[in-house]
Amino acid sequence: MNKDWFVLLVLLPPLLAFLLMVAGRRILSKRMTSLFGVLSTGISLVFSLVLLVSSLRSGVSLPDWEFTWLTLDKKPIQFGVTLQPLNVLMLVIVSLVSFLVHIYSSGYMKDDERFTVFYSYLALFTFSMLGLVISPNLLQIYIFWELVGVCSFLLVGFWYFKPEAKRAAQKAFIVTRIGDIGLFIAIAMIFAKIGSFELHDLKGAIEAGKLSSGMITLFAILIFIGAVGKSGQFPLHTWLPDAMEGPTPVSALIHAATMVAAGVYLVANTFWLFQASSVAMDVIAYVGGFTAIFAATIGIAQTDIKRILAYSTVSQLGYMMLALGSVGYVAGVFHLMTHAFFKALLFLAAGAVIVSLHHEQDIRKMGGLWKKNKGLGWLFLIGCLSIAGIPPFSGFFSKDEILLSVYANGRYGLFIVGVIAAFLTAFYMFRLFFKVFAGSHEPKTARVPWSMTGPMIVLAILSAVAGFIQFPTHFLETWLITGGMKSLHGPESIAWIPVLAVIVSLLGISLAYLMYGVNKWDSRRVAQAVPWLHQCLVRKYYVDEMYHSLIVLPLKGFGWLLQVWDRYVIDGLVQLCGWISMRVGKIGSTLQNGQAQTYALISVVSFVILIVSLLAGRLFG
């Protein structure tokens, strides 16, 4: 059966919902709005699943289709859709998480005045993200890439009356823009070099050996810079924790499950480009590995529940990059998927914690929630176990694959980094868990509505079982590497790696239990033992401060100089141009004196001048 057009049924409902909400934002009730949102993403989800089934069944990639949008200098610029297994998988992840977050938001945001606006942004984001993951060419990727950036900006700054939110939105926009410039330069250079934006043309050019290896490395690294910005990798990670100022459902959808994973997706989607350059692979692996451990250490010392999760996200994205850099294509994508589930779950659960504690986000003021809300405690625990990598939860399997790939790729140093990061992950996640749920404290709690609990249960089930699509049979791998990616078979499993990973995680959990669960060891004493280290972690290694003094201040000084130049020289020139235009306009309008005789005279005189000058030109020319 021809299912080409099904992809439109995935893509268009959120767009339609967005338009409807914008048009009817005055008349739509909150109920109707959330109904539209949930329904549209629900339709997207259903048809994504249909595509998934047909992709699994056909065993090869579904047919692509494209149409020419413009012809530039005889080079067609096309729009279209590509449905490789990776694209289909991303479609399912995005539409699923988006669907759940739409349901969750109807509870979480129910008292917000700008409810419809919020939903319309969410719908636009969903559309853009879906568009991004099916784009077959770089131009289209770039358009949707920027669109999701805009939506992220709008949603982070959704509570724009809070100055922190406003600042965070700006920061998110500007810092990711630095990465986008890299991507943009890459796209422009690729078009200049091979005359096409199409990924398969680029792939063809590489396979045919038309590009020098230096060129390939340059392209790969520029594209990776874009991914670094979007996926919050070091050194452009600073925006992601600040972006937690946005509403929690947004953090779950955009800043945990989907948009921040777009960088990982981009690298995975152009993986053949990176494979062609060992330098680029090294860069990814080291940046990823460093980010993984770097963000994990910061996570230990934070006190805001959402910021801890944000650093955890940065760290996990680093894991994915590390996997990709170690030729663990399947491992990276697998972790992207499981992470989308358990991190969305953790964020949604954190949102529920925040709601039930009357908008308290500081974990030092929390405790004893387990007694009040056991259900929520279990859900949060499943998320923590999954991210800590305890079998049989999904995080265990994907993390194991990553460590295996890194080891098999011979990057032993990074392997050790990965193991330490796993220990830290388990420690800070359970520090969070015990701080919030353990203790004798009896907090006053608010009720968590079903619209919020339902999506969490679905995500909890997925977090618990999603690992089994890759174990014991390598089902995901077989599907993902159909087509031209046969060379990406994962390495044979090594028995001691999962055992080591589990032991390390258990150690982390035990340490957290001793320090925060039963308070055997006083955490303050530990912090006082190494005050400089603790302070360093609390201030996030002073990266923001460093940027401020190294980049922002010099830039401001430079900006001041430029302003002087601009105000007196450039502005003078502009004023001159404007003045000339106005002057010409004045001459033109003085002729326009309202007298019909003058008008006729102007025409006749012009006629005479024209004919005389042309005839003269002909006679003497």
Added chain:
Amino acid sequence: MQSMSDMDWGIMAPEWVIAIACALLIVVDLFLKNTASRRWIGFLSLLAVGMAGGWVITQFRHKSAMILDGAYILAPYTLIWKIILLTGAALVLLVSLGQEKKEYEPHEGEYYYLLLTAVLGGMIVVSTADLIGLYTGLELLSLSSYILVGIQKKKNRSNEAAWKYVVLGGVSSAFILYGMSFLYGLTGTTHVGEIQKQLSQVGSSYEAYVYLSFFLMMVGFGFKLASAPFHTWAPDVYQGAPTPITSFLAIVSKSVTFALVLIVYMAYAGPYGEFQEDMIILFMIMATLSMIIGNTVALRQTNVKRMMAYSSIAHAGYVLVAVATGNQILIPIVFFYLFVYLFMTIGVFAVIALVAEQEKSEDLKAFAGLYHRSPLLALSMSVFLLSLAGIPVTAGFFGKFYIIMGALELNHIWLIAVMIVTTIISYYYYFAVIRQMYFRRPASSDPVRVSWPMKVAIGISLIATMGIGIMPQFVLETLQSLLR
């Protein structure tokens, strides 16, 4: 020679539809009580235009034909012209019907059927290749327009506009006729195809007369196009006329005149193209002057309709750039631009009509805070203005883009430079409206009432403007394949 009864009169059906509807409505209007509403005459006119348009579309399957000794032609290009004219007329009718308080209350019936006669005149022009036919069609269009401009008898400004339009229009017609008479004298025929043949044989011995005739005609055409330096009437007339009529002048009259220019130009182009070069220079001068004068004088206007008059002068200049490239391949680009121009201009004028009606002012300040009153209306207006300004990626941008690419092939570098610089200047006055709409406080907070015909007209314009912006290649290729 074919006898009158043998001819395939059927191919003239679109013209017949309009003519018959027009005659019927005149009679009906005559017998109708003075107090009766004339609104439905407008709807019947719309129906007639729609039927004619539908018929034209079916004719694309008809193979090219000629009747009346080649005075009436059915060919793909005549059909596309007619689609432009009829679409424009239909949208103008919708805008007219959508105005709550008619600016021409006691003459509403006349208003509608005069619009029909004007369109009929335009349709005759585009489908003939005979000087007599061209002139008659043009005069039918012009005479109807004169009355339409002055239809608000009680308004001084309207009267003044009509008076100027009649007098200056008369002058321009005289120029055209004078030019045509030379052509007839030189060749002894009124048929353009024949003239072309004759001129290529005898033209070189009477060069001065050939040039004189062409220049005389171009003065007249320049007037009808509102192209500088023959544009002087346009601001006064555009400002004084009822708003829908202003848009009619900007779109339908202008398009018809471009058809006329291209047909007459064919007569001179000839197989050897001896005169072509100098004629192209004339087009280039007119284009340059129009772009400069239109875009700079517009900077100083505070009346929106007057500003749009200068904008329309500038746009005539842009299209003349395409004409000046004098290349058959560029005909689809001219069509493309006129289509784009049609939708965005109608859209702008529809919004102007609404705002002016509600605020009782055509001043720029009437648009203050429109976004806070009617966000959708302000958004549509912004789309139209951005498209007129030619911001990427809008329909207007691609219109200009294709023109520039065409001119680039012929190395008209300085013409392109003028076009780009004046386009940038034009941003200033288009953005002045946008600035008012978004950044100024509204005088009142009531939303602007929009009647349903207005909604339809603005909606169609909006969809078309955005649609062409999204799929320009598709539209251009469709035009190219139709013309093939």
